[in-house]
Amino acid sequence: MEDTIVAIATSLAPQAISIIKVSGKDSIFIVSKIFSNKNLSHAKSHSILYGHIIDNNEVIDEVLVNVLKAPKTYTKEDTVEINAHGGIMTTKKILEILLKNGCRLAEPGEFTKRAFLNGRINLLEAEAVNDLITAKTDAARKMAINNVDGILTKKIRKLRDKMGQILANIEVNIDYPEYEDELIVTEELIEKNLKESLEELETLVKDSHNGKIIKEGLDVAIIGVPNVGKSSILNFLLDEEKAIVTDIPGTTRDIVEGSITLNGILLNFIDTAGIRETNDLVEKIGVDKSKKMVNSADLVLFILNNNEKISSEELDLIKSIDISKLIIFINKNDLERKINLDMLKDYDYVFGNTKEVNGLNKLKEKISKKLDLGNIVHNDMAYLSNVRQIDLINKALEEIKSAYKAYEDKCPIDIIEINIKGAWNYLGELIGEAYTDELVDTIFSNFCLGK
Numbered sequence: 001m002e003d004t005i006v007a008i009a010t011s012l013a014p015q016a017i018s019i020i021k022v023s024g025k026d027s028i029f030i031v032s033k034i035f036s037n038k039n040l041s042h043a044k045s046h047s048i049l050y051g052h053i054i055d056n057n058e059v060i061d062e063v064l065v066n067v068l069k070a071p072k073t074y075t076k077e078d079t080v081e082i083n084a085h086g087g088i089m090t091t092k093k094i095l096e097i098l099l100k101n102g103c104r105l106a107e108p109g110e111f112t113k114r115a116f117l118n119g120r121i122n123l124l125e126a127e128a129v130n131d132l133i134t135a136k137t138d139a140a141r142k143m144a145i146n147n148v149d150g151i152l153t154k155k156i157r158k159l160r161d162k163m164g165q166i167l168a169n170i171e172v173n174i175d176y177p178e179y180e181d182e183l184i185v186t187e188e189l190i191e192k193n194l195k196e197s198l199e200e201l202e203t204l205v206k207d208s209h210n211g212k213i214i215k216e217g218l219d220v221a222i223i224g225v226p227n228v229g230k231s232s233i234l235n236f237l238l239d240e241e242k243a244i245v246t247d248i249p250g251t252t253r254d255i256v257e258g259s260i261t262l263n264g265i266l267l268n269f270i271d272t273a274g275i276r277e278t279n280d281l282v283e284k285i286g287v288d289k290s291k292k293m294v295n296s297a298d299l300v301l302f303i304l305n306n307n308e309k310i311s312s313e314e315l316d317l318i319k320s321i322d323i324s325k326l327i328i329f330i331n332k333n334d335l336e337r338k339i340n341l342d343m344l345k346d347y348d349y350v351f352g353n354t355k356e357v358n359g360l361n362k363l364k365e366k367i368s369k370k371l372d373l374g375n376i377v378h379n380d381m382a383y384l385s386n387v388r389q390i391d392l393i394n395k396a397l398e399e400i401k402s403a404y405k406a407y408e409d410k411c412p413i414d415i416i417e418i419n420i421k422g423a424w425n426y427l428g429e430l431i432g433e434a435y436t437d438e439l440v441d442t443i444f445s446n447f448c449l450g451k
Helices: 027-034 088-100 110-117 123-134 138-148 151-175 180-216 230-238 281-296 312-319 361-370 387-408 413-431 437-445
Strands: 005-008 015-023 047-055 058-068 079-086 218-223 256-262 265-271 299-305 326-331 349-351
Touching (some): 005 110, 015 027, 015 088, 027 047, 027 079, 047 079, 047 088, 079 088, 123 138, 123 151, 123 387, 123 437, 138 151, 138 180, 151 413, 180 265, 180 387, 218 230, 218 281, 230 265, 230 326, 256 361, 299 312, 299 361, 387 413
Parallel strands (some): 218 265, 218 299, 299 326
Antiparallel strands (some): 005 015, 015 079, 058 079, 256 265
16 A cells, blocks of 8 residues: 556557546645646646656656646545547557556556445445446446446445344443333334345345346347347347358357347357267257256257247257246247147247348337346346355345344344344445455455556
8 A cells, every 4th residue: 555556458459549647645746746737846736747757867758747636636645647649659659657656557447446445435445446347238338337426335324223223232232231111212223124124135145136137237138949040039139140041951060159238238148969869979069058958048949940840859959958947039030930839838839030120129029028127227226246245145134134033922022132233234335334355355356447
């Protein structure tokens, strides 16, 4: 934390402008040594100065330098941002000169790590910064910016305050057991606040499932026997020639993937090898992968041919799939219908084709309905979304459930206190009120350089 750090904050590629960011107690002093306009220390905070970067009397680049003085900066430290021409060599040269003059190269996420350690943001907000950078859909962006703005933090802090109020009253009762009026008030407070906390935690846990979906998307496996049109469906959905399509059964021998956004949610479509008995070693490996994908996917599209009767092999495969995550798509409905639909009376199916412009619209509608995509994305999304967050909120919920059961069972008040304190601590870990150095290092190691 005593070092002055530097990193390139923009992508290292030919572009109009590149930004080299410096943060730390010596940032203004170090940049002043290489800047033609030497009055950086006298510059007003949040001002921009024009000049040149100079090294050994050589002009390296014409730049604009943004001076940001503590504490009103991203890291709460003195910060200087050098806006240079976006050439790769020029940008790297300025970085090299700054390192030579006393800066240290920042670790991944170190600017945001300093913002957290200096108290500008909490751990939830810090993780949301990374989510904002890596967002793959507009819904993921909205969720991340809501969390950066502290909407989720306010919910967690409000919950902790309720638990803190109970804990404070319990402590009074333990220290002054002779005050019976206070005991009655505490019992009423426990019942009210525990009920409310339980409901709010259950909502957060339920919403965290949606948060994970928004952030990571859903896997949709396209399954079926060879030559039924799986690869054509993938190509049509993606609007690109991702998978090779031929009339030869067994053309797709390995998994082919591609993604689209539907109702704001990223859907990762996986075209699998046609499932059949085969002596071809390579194809057999592909078939085994396909069978594994059936179990791991969030949704399975089983493809049938409208122009052919359902085989016993296909029916056996359909029966082996969890019906709650199964959609049967009957392809080639532009051809004469020969399929025996009576065999599908217990299943969810939809017709379509890849020949017409809107041939897969009904399939998309069915997918959206099956996955309930319309109820996931909202303007006020503030969801927990990563493994660390979801694990902690589940632990907090279990503690409050135990506390409420102990209350109903009329357990001693200090037993109830243990569970409430446990939940209070887990919520503290969630927002970073309590943390280990190892945890912080792990979280910020996933960030990009310069953030």
